[in-house]
Amino acid sequence: MPLARDYFEFQQLTGNRGLIFSFVGFLSEGILYSLGEMLKQKMSLEDTDAKITRRVFSVFVEQVQNILRYSSERVSDEPHASVALSSGMISVGREANGFFVICGNVVREQEAAALDQRLTTIAKLNPDELKSLYREKLREPVESDAIGGNVGLIEIARRSSRPIEFDFVPVGEQQMFFCLKAYI
């Protein structure tokens, strides 16, 4: 049976990309907590600088919460239920120049356009501009955009050591797969 061989290849494929872990499927707040703990433990065992660990953790949290709030593939009985499950992927890994955190999830076409616009703006800003935009968004009484994704995206860009990369690809009826990569 090619079972072990198939899945060894699958495992190698992720290993070759320098991944510490990659989660694909339905995410929840509980999974965010557990993956986050594992990530901190793994980085601490590797004697990673505490500042880098904090930055990677922060980007990881904002990316997962972004999936939880904005994935269009969502299972829950009420809009903001904490038991909601949202489908997506989250990967954390290491390349020659440092760590990276990638998230991906399906969004509705209309939301993709708004997200694209927001991220295009954010990606161009320098650290000082990001800082003042962050403060400006914090001071706004209510987020124009539901539950607070704006501030989260700016936080991701602020913790990144290089400009964030993002992309969209059409998948099915009025749906886009959204992917975001941050380097730390």
Added chain:
Amino acid sequence: MQSIHREATKRSPELRFDFAHHRLSLAGESYPEDAAAFFGPPLQAMADYLDSLTEASVELELRMTYFNSSSAKALMNMFQLLERAAARGITARVRWYYDPEDDAMQEFGEDFAADFQHSAFEMIPLPTD
């Protein structure tokens, strides 16, 4: 007014709002599952408490080690409430304790401090061992 005390959990900070003694404090990590549910009631209580004051000296002490963007929003709301009270004559003081090796917490403190006009905002580095 009833004080609020919540022990820290793995994802939420210790919260002590001792309204009788005008001392409010938050300490620890903050990325609760539902930030609105965690911060909503204490924020409302804090607003009511500040509205009820005619003369007092209020202290808000923060010893945060990490907070996500939704919690940052809640902290900003607390600071805005204090500022509003301070603008009408209440004495308000914020103490921001931070680990000097934690550049993010130091920077957040400095950012928040820049918005204060009527209340005092003090940055206090914690001793390192």
